[in-house]
Amino acid sequence: MKTISKIRYSRRTMLKAGGAAVAASALPAPMVWGQETRDITLRQFGTGVSNLNEVAQKVREDLGFTLEMTALDSDSVTQRAATQPDSFDIADIEYWICKKIWPTGNLQAMDTSKIANYDRIVGIFRDGKLTPESVIAQGTAPHTVGFVDGPGGTSFAGEETGWMTLIPTIYNADTLGIRPDLIDRPINNWHELLNAEFRGKASILDISSIGIMDMAMVCESLGEITYGDKGNMTREEIDRTIEIFTDAKKAGQFRAFWKTFDESVNLMASGEVVIQSMWSPAITAVRARGIPCVYQPLEEGYRSWGGGIGLSASLSGMELDAAYDYINWYLSGWVGGFLMRQGYYSAVPETSKLFMSENEWGYWFEGKPATDTITSPFGDPLAEAGAVRDGGSFFDRMGAVACWNAVMDENQYMVRKWNEFIAA
Amino acid sequence: MTDQAMPPTAAPEPGAIPVHGDRARHLSGWLLAAPLASVLAVFLVLPVVMIVIVSFWGATEFSIYPDFRWDNYEFLLTSEVTYRVFLNTFKYAAITWAFTLVIGFTIAYFLAFHIRTLGWQVALFLLCTIPFWTSNIIRMISWIPFLGRNGLANSTLVSWGVVDEPLEWLLFSDFSVILAFVHLYTLFMVVPIFNTMMRIDRSLLEAASDAGASGWQTLWHIVIPLTKPGIMIGTIFVVTLVMGDFITVRFMSGSQSANVGRLISNDIGLLQYPSASATAVVLLVTVLMVIGILLRFVDIRKEL
Numbered sequence: 001m002k003t004i005s006k007i008r009y010s011r012r013t014m015l016k017a018g019g020a021a022v023a024a025s026a027l028p029a030p031m032v033w034g035q036e037t038r039d040i041t042l043r044q045f046g047t048g049v050s051n052l053n054e055v056a057q058k059v060r061e062d063l064g065f066t067l068e069m070t071a072l073d074s075d076s077v078t079q080r081a082a083t084q085p086d087s088f089d090i091a092d093i094e095y096w097i098c099k100k101i102w103p104t105g106n107l108q109a110m111d112t113s114k115i116a117n118y119d120r121i122v123g124i125f126r127d128g129k130l131t132p133e134s135v136i137a138q139g140t141a142p143h144t145v146g147f148v149d150g151p152g153g154t155s156f157a158g159e160e161t162g163w164m165t166l167i168p169t170i171y172n173a174d175t176l177g178i179r180p181d182l183i184d185r186p187i188n189n190w191h192e193l194l195n196a197e198f199r200g201k202a203s204i205l206d207i208s209s210i211g212i213m214d215m216a217m218v219c220e221s222l223g224e225i226t227y228g229d230k231g232n233m234t235r236e237e238i239d240r241t242i243e244i245f246t247d248a249k250k251a252g253q254f255r256a257f258w259k260t261f262d263e264s265v266n267l268m269a270s271g272e273v274v275i276q277s278m279w280s281p282a283i284t285a286v287r288a289r290g291i292p293c294v295y296q297p298l299e300e301g302y303r304s305w306g307g308g309i310g311l312s313a314s315l316s317g318m319e320l321d322a323a324y325d326y327i328n329w330y331l332s333g334w335v336g337g338f339l340m341r342q343g344y345y346s347a348v349p350e351t352s353k354l355f356m357s358e359n360e361w362g363y364w365f366e367g368k369p370a371t372d373t374i375t376s377p378f379g380d381p382l383a384e385a386g387a388v389r390d391g392g393s394f395f396d397r398m399g400a401v402a403c404w405n406a407v408m409d410e411n412q413y414m415v416r417k418w419n420e421f422i423a424a
Numbered sequence: 425m426t427d428q429a430m431p432p433t434a435a436p437e438p439g440a441i442p443v444h445g446d447r448a449r450h451l452s453g454w455l456l457a458a459p460l461a462s463v464l465a466v467f468l469v470l471p472v473v474m475i476v477i478v479s480f481w482g483a484t485e486f487s488i489y490p491d492f493r494w495d496n497y498e499f500l501l502t503s504e505v506t507y508r509v510f511l512n513t514f515k516y517a518a519i520t521w522a523f524t525l526v527i528g529f530t531i532a533y534f535l536a537f538h539i540r541t542l543g544w545q546v547a548l549f550l551l552c553t554i555p556f557w558t559s560n561i562i563r564m565i566s567w568i569p570f571l572g573r574n575g576l577a578n579s580t581l582v583s584w585g586v587v588d589e590p591l592e593w594l595l596f597s598d599f600s601v602i603l604a605f606v607h608l609y610t611l612f613m614v615v616p617i618f619n620t621m622m623r624i625d626r627s628l629l630e631a632a633s634d635a636g637a638s639g640w641q642t643l644w645h646i647v648i649p650l651t652k653p654g655i656m657i658g659t660i661f662v663v664t665l666v667m668g669d670f671i672t673v674r675f676m677s678g679s680q681s682a683n684v685g686r687l688i689s690n691d692i693g694l695l696q697y698p699s700a701s702a703t704a705v706v707l708l709v710t711v712l713m714v715i716g717i718l719l720r721f722v723d724i725r726k727e728l
Contacts, residue, residue, distance in 0.1 A: 075693030082487070082695055104487060200592055206679045208694070249680070256596045256678020267678075271574050272595070415694050420505045422690070423512075423682035 040322050045070035046092025047077055049261070049281060049344070050170050050307060054377070055335055063329055065322050073260055074207050081106060081310075090323060091310045095142040096209060096405045098166050098310065102145070102156070107310040109148050109163040114324050117331040120348045125168040125306065126160055130398050139213065139231025139404030142168065142306045166308025167327050168347035170339050173302035173397045177268060177278030181292045190214075190221035190300050193275055194248050203267055203276035204245075206257035208418035210405055213303050214277045215241050217402065221300050231406030235413055242417045246424045257422070261285075268293055280343040283390075288380035295343075297391040301402030308347075340364050341377045345394060367393030472708070479701035488697050496702035506687075506703075510710070513683040516598075516673070517666045520605040524662050525655065527606065528613025532654075533647070535614075536621035537629075552614060555607075564604045564672055571595040571603075596678030604676045609665055613658035620654030621647070656722040660715055667711050 044051065044067055051071040059067040070088075072080065078100060081091045085106035093101065101107060112118045123129045128136045128143035146165055147157040156165070178187055183198075193202055193214075205211050216230040219241050227237055248254070255273050258264045265285045267273040278295070286293040309330065311323050329335075336346030337355025341364065346352040353361050362368035367389055374383040383389075391397045408414055482491040500506050531552065539545045555563055570576045571594040578590035593599055624647065632642045648655075670685030684707045691700035 079693065079695055203678075254678075254680065256680060259674075259679060266568075270569070270572050272572055412696075415690075415696070416499075416503075419682075419687060419690055420503075422679065423505045423509050423687070 040065040040319060041068060042066070042089045042319065042323060042326060043068045043070070043087070044090040044092055044309070045072060045077065045080060045088050046309075047072065047074055047094070047307070049279070050092055050339065052338075054338065058334060059326065059329070062334070063322070063325055065326075067326070074210070085312060086314060089312050089315050089319060090326070091312065092169065092307060093166065093310060094305055094307045094405060095145050095166065096140040096305075096407045098308070099140055099145045099156075099407045101310075102148075102165055103154060105154065106313055107165065108313045108315065109151050109153055109165060110167060110311060110324075110327070111151070112160075112162045112164050114328075115164075115167065115331065116328050117348045117351060120350055121168060121331070122345075122347060122349065124171070124398065125308075125347060130395065134399065137301075137304065137401040137403050138227075138229045139406035141404050142166075142171070142308075146308075166310045167331070168306055168308045169330060169335070170344040170346060171304065171306035171398075172280050172344050173304045173391070173401055174277070174279060175298055175302050175391070176275055176296050177264075177283050177286075178294050178296050179268060179271065179274040179292065180294050182271065182274040187275070187296050188299050190217040190298050191223075193218050193277075194222065194244075194253060196251075196253075198253070198275050200252050200255055201272070201274045202253050203256055203258055203264070203273040204254065205264070205277045206259045206422065208415050209407060209411070210303075210305070211257075211277070212238070212241065212414055212418065213403055213405060215245050217298075217300055217303055219244055221298075230403045232408045233410065233414070235410055238410060238414050238417055242421050246421050249421065249424055284343050284376060284382055287382055288376060288378075295390040297397075297400075301400040302391075302397065303403055303405065304398070304401040305405040338377050343389075345398065349394065363387075363389055365394050367391075367396060475701045475704055475708075478698055479705050481698040481701075483696050483698045487695075496699045497706075499699070500702050500706060506706075509682050509684055509687055512681065513667055513685075516601060516605065516683060517663050519602050520609065520666045521659060521662050523602070523606045524610045524613040525659070528610050528658060529617055529651075529655070531610075531614050532618035532621055532651075535618055536624075549618065552611060556611060560608060561671065561675075563608060564675055567600065567604055567607070567676065568595065571600055596676070596680060598677070598681065601673055601676040601681060604672050605666055605669070608672065609662050612661035612665065613655075616657040616661070617651055617654040620651045624650045652722045653724050656718060656724055659718060663714060663718075664711055667707065667714075 042065065046069075051069040053069065056067040056069050059065065074094065074097065077091075077093055078097050080087060081093060081097065081101045082104050085104075091101075091107060098107075123131070123134075125142050125146055128134075128141050144158075145156050146168075147159065147161045148155065148163050148165055149157050149161055150163055153161075153163060157163075176187070176190065176193060182201075192198070193204070204214055212233075213230060216225075216227055216233070216237075219225040220227060220230070222244070224244055225237060225240055227233060233241070256263075256267060258267055258276070261279060261282055264276065264278055264282045267276065268278065268282070268286045269289050269291050280295060283293050283295045309327065311320070315323055331346075331348045331351065333348070333351035333354045336348060336352030340346055340349070340352050340356060341360055343364065345365075349365060353365070356364070359371045360374065363370045363374050363383065370383050370385050370387050372385050373381050374387070375381050391400075478488065479496055480492050480494070481488050482493055482495070483489075535545055535548055539548060568575075572578070573590045573592065573595070575595070577594055578587075581587045582590060628646055628650075629642060632646050637645070667683075668685055670683065670689045673681055673683045673686055674689075684703060688700045688703050688707070691697070691703065
């Protein structure tokens with residue numbers, strides 16, 4: 001494991017050994033790229049969804065430097081980005097986390113003129129609109145925390161400024177996952193999560209900032225609460241929401257709560273739970289085990305999230321250049337294709353298309369029936385020929401977003417209420 | 425002890441030159457204690473002091489700042505949730521303690537008094553430790569598929585006709601939490617009890633038997649009083665481990681129950697370090713009080 005400081009040291013010793021010490025100290029000439037990139041290590045951390053070893057391997061092949069990946073849960077990611085700025089070079093975080101982290105000054109803004117595919121990034125991340133007619137959903141929409149005024153900007157800008165906080169990498173529209181073999185009727189609304197029919201067989205995720213949004217979707221669907229903004233609730237709204245769910249918990253509605261991706265997969269696959277909040281690749285993972293599982297589109301719409309990579313404020317020089325190379329490579333298609341074949345969306349779908357078969361592109365992006373078996377990038381069959389993606393095409397799904405994952409002004413209050421809910 | 429070391433005649437007068445031998449003895453005592461003292465100071469006392477200090481600090485969404493405020497304690501001690509969670513923590517500790525004590529004592533008794541040769545005693549004792557060759561978490565998580573709705577336990581019970589429907593309360597309940605605790609921590613009871621039992625003079629048991637005591641009388645009047653220090657050490661292990669735990673409760677209750685450890689871990693996850701510290705301080709004080717009470721019953725130093 002080579003850290004950057006060690007590389008600098010080795011560079012110096014190497015030069016001295018070569019007898020060029022005098023020259024090097026007199027005129028610090030630009031370094032030779034080819035040799036140096038081999039020694040560069042960028043340390044990336046983030047949630048498990050996109051921190052995949054395959055990506056690190058491909059970086060090594062295509063770009064020549066080493067990418068070290070650490071996968072953590074959302075809470076740990078936030079914690080690390082906020083408290084250990086020197087422990088990473090690249091933070092792979094969600095937009096709502098960015099809202100929390102940016103004020104710490106641990107990340108640096110990125111110059112969009114250095115991003116080759118900037119103009120082809122999906123509108124959601126630039127002006128907030130998927131199509132010119134789109135209505136912007138509630139919550140922390142990515143474009144609202146996507147830009148700052150300048151390289152040292154500390155507050156978010158309302159429009160595209162050329163200085164981006166995060167380069168979008170993946171995003172998706174989340175809904176409830178169900179086991180169609182164990183529920184023999186159609187499920188069309190969020191309020192089914194609290195239906196007494198599923199007592200002891202429901203689950204919700206125990207990550208407060210996301211869980212509260214799922215709760216809000218349910219409460220609104222029940223007709224119990226009408227929110228001003230689900231992504232920024234008032235104390236009364238929070239109290240009422242938590243109260244409804246605490247009553248349900250006491251009545252034994254929930255089998256368990258989950259905090260990590262794997263837990264949600266196991267709960268669903270083992271049949272402990274038949275309806276729960278879930279993430280798209282978790283559905284894929286359940287299906288890969290040969291167990292039917294549907295990512296049920298619901299009338300009220302989706303709860304959406306987006307992730308992006310941010311650069312550590314301490315990155316500079318050669319490592320910073322390498323990080324830009326990495327970002328440009330990230331948007332150039334291979335990763336996008338890799339992620340889209342798992343059910344996520346990439347920031348620049350056009351380039352991802354180049355790395356997907358026509359069948360895959362049709363199934364995952366266009367919502368067309370599969371013409372052949374769809375397999376995951378890891379080789380597991382996910383869908384038979386003729387199957388259609390749950391929720392349909394990209395525009396059907398991302399166009400029906402009801403709210404974005406968010407951090408509220410009353411976040412601390414909400415967290416306390418959430419703790420009470422868990423302890424109830 | 426210093427009195428014995430210094431003969432009265434050698435007691436230095438104020439201003440007199442101390443006797444050389446005493447001084448060296450004094451110094452070497454300090455030197456011998458220094459490594460342990462400094463390790464404890466750096467790795468135990470200092471962190472605890474830090475926690476106490478931070479518990480008075482303030483926090484925002486993403487940072488903590490030095491301050492002196494009682495808010496963290498005020499919120500903690502006025503919240504009904506805190507009391508409920510502490511009560512739950514005590515409940516887990518008490519029930520786990522009762523089970524580990526009965527099981528641990530029985531195992532230790534069997535090993536110490538029913539197994540005749542030392543070789544077998546050691547072999548069987550090592551057998552007890554085999555599950556500890558894997559990690560805590562693995563031992564705990566392996567219960568989940570076993571106890572689940574379609575797990576081994578339920579399918580067996582259903583196929584035997586004991587129950588008609590799978591038992592829901594086997595997993596993600598207080599039952600599963602306590603089961604995992606008992607499984608994880610019984611050995612901490614076995615070891616100290618076994619250790620003290622091995623040191624009981626066997627002639628005492630013979631004397632009791634000669635005096636006409638029944639098996640139960642021997643157990644109650646001889647064995648249990650003599651193993652008290654072992655029981656107390658085991659108790660301290662189990663109670664502190666259970667009260668400080670958070671991961672077992674999280675996994676085995678399916679995140680549905682809370683104990684104090686989980687409150688702290690949630691706070692840490694949400695970057696609320698001062699609030700987590702305050703909870704930790706309250707927990708530390710509580711556990712110290714519990715141990716203080718326990719030590720009232722048995723003077724471990726004297727008995728060992």
